[in-house]
Amino acid sequence: MENVAKGKTCRQISTYSNKGAASHAADGNTDGNYTKGSCSHTAGDDPSGVNPWWEVDLGGTYPVHDITVWARDGRTGKIGTYWNDRLYPFTITVDNKTCVSVTSPPQTGTHNSVTCSSVMYGRVVRLTLERTDQTLTLNLCEFQVFGLVCPEGFYGPNCSSPCGVNCEGGCDRTSGHCTRCKEGLWGPELCHQNCSAHCAGPTCQRDDGNCEVCHEGSYGPNCSSRCDQNCEGGCDKTGGRCTRCKPGFSGPHVCHGICPAKCTGDTCQRATGDCNGCKRGFFGSKCTCNANCEGGCNSTNGHCTACPNGQYGKFCNMSCSSGCGQCDQDSGNCTACKDNLIFPDCTVCVDKYYKQTASACVPCPGTCDNNTPCNKTTGHCDECPPGKKGNMCNEACDGGQYGPSRCSLSCGQCEDGQQGHPVTGQCPLCEPGFYPPLCHAILPTLSFVLWKKGT
Numbered sequence: 194m195e196n197v198a199k200g201k202t203c204r205q206i207s208t209y210s211n212k213g214a215a216s217h218a219a220d221g222n223t224d225g226n227y228t229k230g231s232c233s234h235t236a237g238d239d240p241s242g243v244n245p246w247w248e249v250d251l252g253g254t255y256p257v258h259d260i261t262v263w264a265r266d267g268r269t270g271k272i273g274t275y276w277n278d279r280l281y282p283f284t285i286t287v288d289n290k291t292c293v294s295v296t297s298p299p300q301t302g303t304h305n306s307v308t309c310s311s312v313m314y315g316r317v318v319r320l321t322l323e324r325t326d327q328t329l330t331l332n333l334c335e336f337q338v339f340g341l342v343c344p345e346g347f348y349g350p351n352c353s354s355p356c357g358v359n360c361e362g363g364c365d366r367t368s369g370h371c372t373r374c375k376e377g378l379w380g381p382e383l384c385h386q387n388c389s390a391h392c393a394g395p396t397c398q399r400d401d402g403n404c405e406v407c408h409e410g411s412y413g414p415n416c417s418s419r420c421d422q423n424c425e426g427g428c429d430k431t432g433g434r435c436t437r438c439k440p441g442f443s444g445p446h447v448c449h450g451i452c453p454a455k456c457t458g459d460t461c462q463r464a465t466g467d468c469n470g471c472k473r474g475f476f477g478s479k480c481t482c483n484a485n486c487e488g489g490c491n492s493t494n495g496h497c498t499a500c501p502n503g504q505y506g507k508f509c510n511m512s513c514s515s516g517c518g519q520c521d522q523d524s525g526n527c528t529a530c531k532d533n534l535i536f537p538d539c540t541v542c543v544d545k546y547y548k549q550t551a552s553a554c555v556p557c558p559g560t561c562d563n564n565t566p567c568n569k570t571t572g573h574c575d576e577c578p579p580g581k582k583g584n585m586c587n588e589a590c591d592g593g594q595y596g597p598s599r600c601s602l603s604c605g606q607c608e609d610g611q612q613g614h615p616v617t618g619q620c621p622l623c624e625p626g627f628y629p630p631l632c633h634a635i636l637p638t639l640s641f642v643l644w645k646k647g648t
């Protein structure tokens with residue numbers, strides 16, 4: 194038989210001193226010498242008049258039957274004389290139901306074995322001193338409760354019921370609840386549930402069946418949720434946080450961030466998504482280049498490796514002067530001109546071209562007199578060849594006018610209103626009274642002279 198009170202939680206109505214603590218009456222030591230510190234001692238005259246009591250909480254329901262109490266020894270200063278009036282008469286209850294009342298001490302000896310009238314199932318066993326003298330205190334040097342112990346595998350009042358087949362290590366002597374569950378089973382009482390097949394190990398938590406450990410790639414109480422596809426090395430059993438991110442992904446939880454394309458090693462920092470380093474030709478935490486760059490940038494300072502035509506500067510964010518086809522990437526000086534501009538300034542058009550816009554030279558629209566260039570800014574001619582007029586000499590003479598200096602001469606009277614030749618002023622035929630070749634109303638000789646002057 195086993196003393197189930199030993200070491201359990203004890204209480205008493207009051208405590209005389211630390212030496213008389215309630216726990217001393219269930220410390221496994223039956224020594225009755227109070228000075229040795231293994232006896233309990235209440236504080237004495239309780240003003241409420243309640244009888245002194247001491248109790249032990251067995252921590253669970255036990256079948257209580259046999260109890261042994263140990264009185265204090267050394268009443269007269271000698272061992273073998275007892276303080277029986279500080280213990281007797283007493284009543285013992287089990288969960289407030291009377292187990293036994295004892296009126297007198299044994300004839301000899303310090304201890305007294307008593308029995309409940311029947312096996313009593315209960316948890317709290319209390320001894321009360323039924324005193325007649327209100328000044329008496331309670332001394333108890335040991336209180337032993339002998340429960341009914343069944344052989345492993347059985348339970349019940351007579352230990353005749355076998356524990357459930359799912360139990361391991363026997364079962365509770367009263368309830369029959371398993372001490373432990375067999376591998377792969379759970380259940381707070383009889384272990385009749387199977388652990389989830391998703392669990393990594395054969396065991397799960399006794400009370401709720403939650404897996405102890407999940408297979409890599411799954412999480413959740415029953416390991417029935419799949420880790421995110423971007424996780425590497427599985428994920429946290431509780432929240433599903435990725436253990437690591439797969440290459441190319443980032444993110445504090447499930448790695449849904451995509452690493453910048455130009456990170457070295459196709460990896461980036463999990464928390465920020467910043468690259469750990471850049472591939473050649475890229476720059477910065479995200480390994481990009483200024484959008485103006487052509488052909489990448491310096492990995493150290495981000496300066497463009499090359500600029501597109503027409504741009505210059507460290508970041509190619511400045512425009513070459515309008516006439517440049519290309520300019521020096523550092524200085525911005527023109528290295529080639531746009532079409533038909535004169536190098537190196539690229540501001541003036543070549544001959545016979547003029548600036549239709551700030552940067553585009555176009556051919557002069559007309560032909561100037563003696564094939565001279567037009568003005569390179571306006572496109573105008575100084576002088577037009579005979580028969581042409583307008584600023585750019587690209588218009589024919591009006592009817593009736595001809596000759597140089599922008600059609601400065603008037604034609605004669607051609608027959609039937611025909612027009613004179615715009616260059617020579619000559620008519621095919623003249624009206625009567627007018628004389629060829631210019632059909633003026635003067636003598637042919639003079640007319641000829643005038644005609645010659647006009648050519």
Ligand SMILES: [Ca+2]
Pocket residue numbers: 217218219220221222223224231232334335
């Ligand atoms: Ca003791």
